[in-house]
Amino acid sequence: MESQSEIRVRYAESDQMGVAYHANYLVWCEVGRTDLIRKLGMTYAEMERRGVMLAVADAKLRYHASARYDDVVRIVTRLTGVRSRMVTFEYDLRRVDDRGPDPARLASASTTLVSIDREGRPTAIPPEMREMLARAVTPGFDA
Amino acid sequence: MESQSEIRVRYAESDQMGVAYHANYLVWCEVGRTDLIRKLGMTYAEMERRGVMLAVADAKLRYHASARYDDVVRIVTRLTGVRSRMVTFEYDLRRVDDRGPDPARLASASTTLVSIDREGRPTAIPPEMREMLARAVTPGFDA
Amino acid sequence: MESQSEIRVRYAESDQMGVAYHANYLVWCEVGRTDLIRKLGMTYAEMERRGVMLAVADAKLRYHASARYDDVVRIVTRLTGVRSRMVTFEYDLRRVDDRGPDPARLASASTTLVSIDREGRPTAIPPEMREMLARAVTPGFDA
């Protein structure tokens, strides 16, 4: 499964190079992840209330082009792997504009998250949640 | 009492105008507040572990000049008022540089914080903490 | 004139108190401001390309209730004053939820911005831009 999110680059996110500061892409990936989980029929906020937290253990980002203030960025998120305590997501970020059907690729990213409990200890994803995630697993963008 | 903190402006904090984005000044004020509380002999982290949270209820900022990437900013923080559930801080932010004894004033600010419990309900500051804060009360910068 | 914007609170914007960190409200006000200017028929990005920058000179915020991760926040923005070099905006921020027609007020804010040129010097707002802004002036929320 994949989900699509759109954000508009905020002035706060620009830097003095005139582009969106690179760390913000991780925040946008998190927006994509939140939307994908919502599309699965739950919310990450609710997962946390039930005591399941997903902490980022690994992140990889490749920046292809710059997003600028006021650009609309489309984040396509895919859930590409689930294991007992881990979930992997991949992201494809593109600038959405009026110039054509094939928006410029801004960045590609992947993150691996580990399931932890309220004390921060690694813990198995509850079975029914894991099954729901497993049904949504999709090949990644490069696959 | 007053305390002094110094931060160096991060690239992440710059915006496309080439200056530090205005919302960061509130973050720097919080750095000043944390340092002032530490100077009083406790830490805000410890206050929270004891169940006393200080939530910002009111903030006022005046921007006089721009901080830029890599500038060192000195934050002078004063505790200017304590009531049963409220604490007021004032801040004077200046650029520290090599050019002289009187650094340029960047901004002045004040924040009022309300004491809340873990459920977010307003609650009295514990007496011994309130006394410690009360002893540190100082006239504000304009007084 | 007033404009409406909606943002969803990001995990990145939460803090360890479990609520949206207070400095983010200034970022959300900026989102509201950007949208109001767009509704006027121009964009702030375009204003900057023409050499007119609006720098925040003064900000006031009152926090009434807490926004939380994944909440949808509606920002109503009004342009309440225009002078030769200054523009004032007011903001009303409310939580949007399913529980009723009158969303909880989260915060109210106002900011005054000064028109500056590329070198950071105060400069008059160009006449045609000032007229367009002047036609949009509206009484503030408390008026």
Next chain:
Amino acid sequence: MESQSEIRVRYAESDQMGVAYHANYLVWCEVGRTDLIRKLGMTYAEMERRGVMLAVADAKLRYHASARYDDVVRIVTRLTGVRSRMVTFEYDLRRVDDRGPDPARLASASTTLVSIDREGRPTAIPPEMREMLARAVTPGFDA
């Protein structure tokens, strides 16, 4: 060559999991990078004024343990590679505390930056700058 930087985790950087939000580590790496370049005898701010910008093209992060509000984090930065248009840095982030000589490893990271001109086009690093960087090249942390 390597440089050491220290930052104290800000409340603004915490999230509702009670730990420093993962995207902030990229900001701390940038603090480390700025300090390493300063130690080389120039400043990145000055490099930009001369028209050489370093844009992040690739970032990898592994998170080992969580930093928390008010923790002091030590960032050790190494310049591990220089090519005509690219520079690679590695980072080792540890929590500094009173409990012993071997601080807990929080994260390890690497970033590759591309030299661009004011228009955002890839451009060779000026020879004298490249030589200075080349003399500082050091094996990475895993080497």
